[in-house]
Amino acid sequence: MQPTLFSSVHLTVSQLTFHIRKQLEDDPTLQDVWVDGEISNLSKPASGHIYFTLKDKNASLRCVIWKLDAARLRVNLQDGMAVEVHGRITVYEPQGQYQLIVNLVQPKGEGRLYQEYMRLKSMLEAEGLFDSERKRSIPERPQTIGVVTSATGAALRDMLNTLRRRLPLARVILAASPVQGVEAPPALVNALVSLNKQNPDVILLARGGGSIEDLWAFNDERVVRAVADSKTPIICGVGHETDFTLCDFAADLRAPTPTAAAELATQTTIDDLRAQLDYYTARLTDLTSNLLAEQKAGLSALASRLKYVSPERRIQSEYQHLDELSRRAFSAMNHRIQLQASRVDGMSKRLQSLNPEGVLSRGYAIITRKDDGRVVGKVSDAGGEMKVRVSDGEFDVNRKP
Amino acid sequence: MAKTAVKKSERSIEELTYEEALVELEQIVEVLEGEQNPLEESMKLFERGQALVRQCGALLESAQLKVQKLVGDSMVGFEEDSE
Numbered sequence: 001m002q003p004t005l006f007s008s009v010h011l012t013v014s015q016l017t018f019h020i021r022k023q024l025e026d027d028p029t030l031q032d033v034w035v036d037g038e039i040s041n042l043s044k045p046a047s048g049h050i051y052f053t054l055k056d057k058n059a060s061l062r063c064v065i066w067k068l069d070a071a072r073l074r075v076n077l078q079d080g081m082a083v084e085v086h087g088r089i090t091v092y093e094p095q096g097q098y099q100l101i102v103n104l105v106q107p108k109g110e111g112r113l114y115q116e117y118m119r120l121k122s123m124l125e126a127e128g129l130f131d132s133e134r135k136r137s138i139p140e141r142p143q144t145i146g147v148v149t150s151a152t153g154a155a156l157r158d159m160l161n162t163l164r165r166r167l168p169l170a171r172v173i174l175a176a177s178p179v180q181g182v183e184a185p186p187a188l189v190n191a192l193v194s195l196n197k198q199n200p201d202v203i204l205l206a207r208g209g210g211s212i213e214d215l216w217a218f219n220d221e222r223v224v225r226a227v228a229d230s231k232t233p234i235i236c237g238v239g240h241e242t243d244f245t246l247c248d249f250a251a252d253l254r255a256p257t258p259t260a261a262a263e264l265a266t267q268t269t270i271d272d273l274r275a276q277l278d279y280y281t282a283r284l285t286d287l288t289s290n291l292l293a294e295q296k297a298g299l300s301a302l303a304s305r306l307k308y309v310s311p312e313r314r315i316q317s318e319y320q321h322l323d324e325l326s327r328r329a330f331s332a333m334n335h336r337i338q339l340q341a342s343r344v345d346g347m348s349k350r351l352q353s354l355n356p357e358g359v360l361s362r363g364y365a366i367i368t369r370k371d372d373g374r375v376v377g378k379v380s381d382a383g384g385e386m387k388v389r390v391s392d393g394e395f396d397v398n399r400k401p
Numbered sequence: 402m403a404k405t406a407v408k409k410s411e412r413s414i415e416e417l418t419y420e421e422a423l424v425e426l427e428q429i430v431e432v433l434e435g436e437q438n439p440l441e442e443s444m445k446l447f448e449r450g451q452a453l454v455r456q457c458g459a460l461l462e463s464a465q466l467k468v469q470k471l472v473g474d475s476m477v478g479f480e481e482d483s484e
Binding site: 169171173175191288 | 430443447454458468
């Protein structure tokens with residue numbers, strides 16, 4: 001019997017609500033309960049708390065996840081998602097609303113699948129399939145890129161766009177395959193095997209995001225083994241950032257998304273190639289200029305030396321020599337002439353002083369015999385008719401006997 | 402270090418793939434950097450190098466991602482679905 005149910009006693013709303021709350025909170029089943037349902041009316045306000053309504057065909061339940069637990073969620077909640085939640089019931093008194101305070105969410109069925117995942121993981125890990133030594137490096141500049149994914153869907157489109165942007169020089173071979181459902185695992189294995197026969201430089205194994213069930217094919221043992229057996233290095237980009245499938249562990253490189261897988265496959269991009277080509281162009285240009293400059297300098301030096309020993313120079317030099325000689329000759333000649341001239345001059349003067357005519361002007365006379373023309377120098381020479389020459393003329397004389 | 406001879410492709414430059422052209426270009430630059438070559442041979446190498454640069458540039462600019470689909474063991478052209 002509940003003491004608070006006396007009909008004669010009237011309760012306030014608060015009192016009644018509190019009573020209901022206490023009822024619910026005292027029930028152990030309601031304080032540690034797992035509930036399955038579908039998410040709707042999802043709200044993620046800035047406060048960090050998450051609000052949603054969990055429903056099935058006939059009923060709905062208000063849920064809240066407090067900030068701290070919300071931050072720890074492994075799952076990205078979405079409307080329509082089928083989930084299993086764990087929490088406790090309480091009553092939000094101001095609204096008279098009971099609600100489930102959720103501290104754990106997992107996608108429906110995940111519990112079972114997760115166990116299978118863990119089992120397979122330990123088994124394959126023990127076999128060494130995930131060892132880091134097995135992982136090969138991805139070629140820096142692949143010429144042929146293999147892709148295993150669904151032919152429709154965003155993953156392929158995103159990857160092709162990324163590859164086209166980063167390395168249009170490359171060639172892509174698509175081995176299309178379903179990526180979920182029972183038909184997926186054998187088809188994926190087949191795709192990997194046939195693609196390997198074409199010897200690409202790298203293979204991208206990809207699928208867009210989804211629930212653990214959606215991604216389950218990539219946890220299938222057959223597919224994981226095919227990835228480990230691949231001759232060609234594999235980059236695995238399945239699901240979202242936080243999804244880790246067993247293929248991710250077996251692959252040579254794991255990418256958080258399909259687009260990231262395409263980026264990791266093209267470490268050298270067309271921009272890098274352009275830069276490399278620019279470098280070689282610059283090197284060639286530099287080398288050409290250097291070589292030509294060297295040759296020019298060499299030629300220049302040779303030309304100088306040549307000029308120095310050339311006939312032209314010798315000829316010039318000879319001319320100069322000649323000029324010098326002729327100058328000296330001329331000068332010597334001149335000198336001699338001068339000398340002669342002064343000798344002659346001297347002689348001339350002397351001669352001049354010996355000139356008989358000069359003597360005459362001093363009063364002397366020159367007497368010559370008329371008969372034989374002899375000059376009378378002595379008395380004995382005088383005889384017959386004689387001519388006397390004085391300074392200004394001549395006259396005849398006879399000697400007195 | 403002895404002068405390494407360039408494995409000069411006697412094929413015309415247009416026939417070379419980007420990889421082949423680039424490898425030859427790298428070799429040419431290496432040889433020229435060695436500086437032990439007679440002038441005439443150097444000039445010939447330069448010309449070949451310039452031609453290779455032009456060809457690589459042309460290949461880069463005209464490159465279009467080639468996408469093929471594997472059907473069994475043979476390749477067919479692939480047209481992306483426009484979504």
